[in-house]
Amino acid sequence: MGFIKLVVFGFIGLTVIYFSIAIYSKSVRKERLENEYDAANPDGGEEGARDAYVEKGMVAYNNSIRPKLIGLVYVIPVVTVSVIAYVINTN
């Protein structure tokens, strides 16, 4: 029973962490893109060009490996638990 509890609540907890990190990572990238655009166009540039630039950058971000790496949030704790269990239970 303990194992099922661990899996269920662990999964819920890790999902919360996963989405928090995903949102944070996106937000940081978006801010960087906005700052890049503002630095390149101090006068503000054309109408809608800023949004287009940010949009393009976000598409590139979504296709990159970075957002997939956040999936490690699920992998690392499982590996850690396995290693601890192995080390503790071998003589």
Place this chain on the structure above:
Amino acid sequence: MRKIKITIRVLALLVFGLFFHYVLPQHDVVKLTSTEIIRTDFSPYNRIFYAQADSGGVEQPTRDLRLINTQKQKTFLLGFIPRDASSVMVYRNEDTGWIWPPYFKFDSSDLQAEAANLAKGDEWAVITHYGWRIRWASIYPNAVGVRTVSGPDVNVIPWFNIFFFIFLAAGLLFIRAMWRQFRQRTVDPLLDTAGHHVDEVQAEVAERKGRMSRWLGTWKKKDNPQPPPE
């Protein structure tokens, strides 16, 4: 206010300090003397200081408890400074199971066999354990591992705790960064818009008031300027 803040911080530090001191692994240099099993009836007060029945078994209000009796080298400062003295120390030996504390220990019987084997000889050993010995409440630290060492003056580096605190600090800094980003990008713009609305409303009210009082002012008697004193 400042004093209250400091008090709360000190209390929080104390609570977390005690919590980690209880849960994190510590190492004792011991000579194992014997192993035994006693029947244990838990009270509501000391129950939370025990784990549960063996992980394959079922929980009962009373059960047997494995104990490991040792002669322990005393230390100062959480084991960092060795002393030339020893005292008895008794460890319990329970499965922690899958949940808490997360040692995932299922090999209590094996550990008991190892301890019994070491108790026959005269070798020095390091016992890894967590928990406290509180005599008046019959609480024992839980042994999670034992290994032999060459002598009593062995230096054990707590690698796990070092990495644990490094990761804890990194995690806390990360949460702080996340919170700041969330405030800067989500909360502050919302508050700005709200503040803007409030400003607009306030300006409108002020303007209306101004008109009202000016209109009222037209009904007042015109001020007679006092002649300046001579």
